[in-house]
Amino acid sequence: MYEFEIERPSSVADAVKALGQEDAQPLSGGQTLIPTLKARLAMPSVLVSLTGIKELQGVEMRDGALWIGGGTTHATVMHDAAESYPALAKLAARIGDPAVRNRGTIGGSLANNDPSACYPAAALASGATIETDRREIAADDYFQGMFTTALEEGEIVTGVRFPIPQAAHYEKFIQPASRFPLVAAYVAQFSDGVRVAITGASNEGVFRWTEAEAALSERFDADALDGLTLDGGNMIGDLHGSGAYRAHLCGVMTRRAVQAIA
């Protein structure tokens, strides 16, 4: 790692101020950032640690939606969302491994927007709202491609509001070496329709599979997906699987998610 300083502010306001310094970057659980620093793929001069900021912590119901603070670990979501939003708690329970879950946070995951990350699928399928130190961003506008989001320089994800669907399920096909999904589908059923988000597949990062949404909103049954396919041409192809294979998995994972709910 190159050298850098670490600052540990105790409020969002102080963190935002600290992030105004040249080449400053937020540090949350470090489960993505530390490996990146070790590989010398990032060269911040200051890391602004968010882990000591109380207002970024918590899982609670606010106005009928589930609010999760940006600095909340996967392990806390797994325990504290178990009753209010079980599908989300189960997703958190299968991120990485116990030690990763004890440090990694939802804000870090959403800020990073890894094309294979789990939370982006939950946020997009649930129609969540991302709260930052300066504004609110609808999930539909927030994810802008692989490792790209609507966040500006120095903007901090302070929380996420999840509308709670009538039923939901996240189906993850685990890539056992990385423990990330190879492909995963999040299906959320609301009174006014179904939303389906796919992660791990597209070169554009997480996306909504709108044809599947239309078919499932019409009739919530795995058979409603018959004949629907995605184009493997724009899907991630690597040593673990071709684009065509991932496109196929999108269908299989979505179908299983629907079966788990129905």
Add this chain to the structure above:
Amino acid sequence: MTQVKMTVNGIPASGEVEGRTLLVHFLRDDLELTGTHVGCDTSQCGACVVHVNGNAVKACTMFAIEADGAEVDTIEGQAAPDGKLNTIQQAFQDHHGLQCGFCTPGMVMSAAALLKDNPKPSEAEVRHYLDGNICRCTGYHNIVKAIMAASGQEVSALAAE
């Protein structure tokens, strides 16, 4: 350099660290607690698992500064001061839960974290919990057996492969 203070295995410890100093390096190089191993240094293998405020974490994927003020427990604090192994360690010995022993500190610390939350885990729960602990020798079977035995469960029925 920044001064950090923490309680390691119940004993106050302090030192000067850089921003980039990892907790595992502070433990090994400054405190000379070399039981915590670095297997991969890429957050994959779990040889470096320690407890920070009671939670299992990968000490290679946390900065020492982030553990300032924390209670840290490492493999060195597991046996009694007279060297008597704790239940989990003894079970690893009794059930041949190690061969070269490189992964063992992390396995024991992960097992301790599991049993604290879930005192009687099923075999499947043990295997799932060890997702982040890689062993290149044992094939895991005897590790799972040792953890089941340490939780006071009957293990003779687990196939002895």
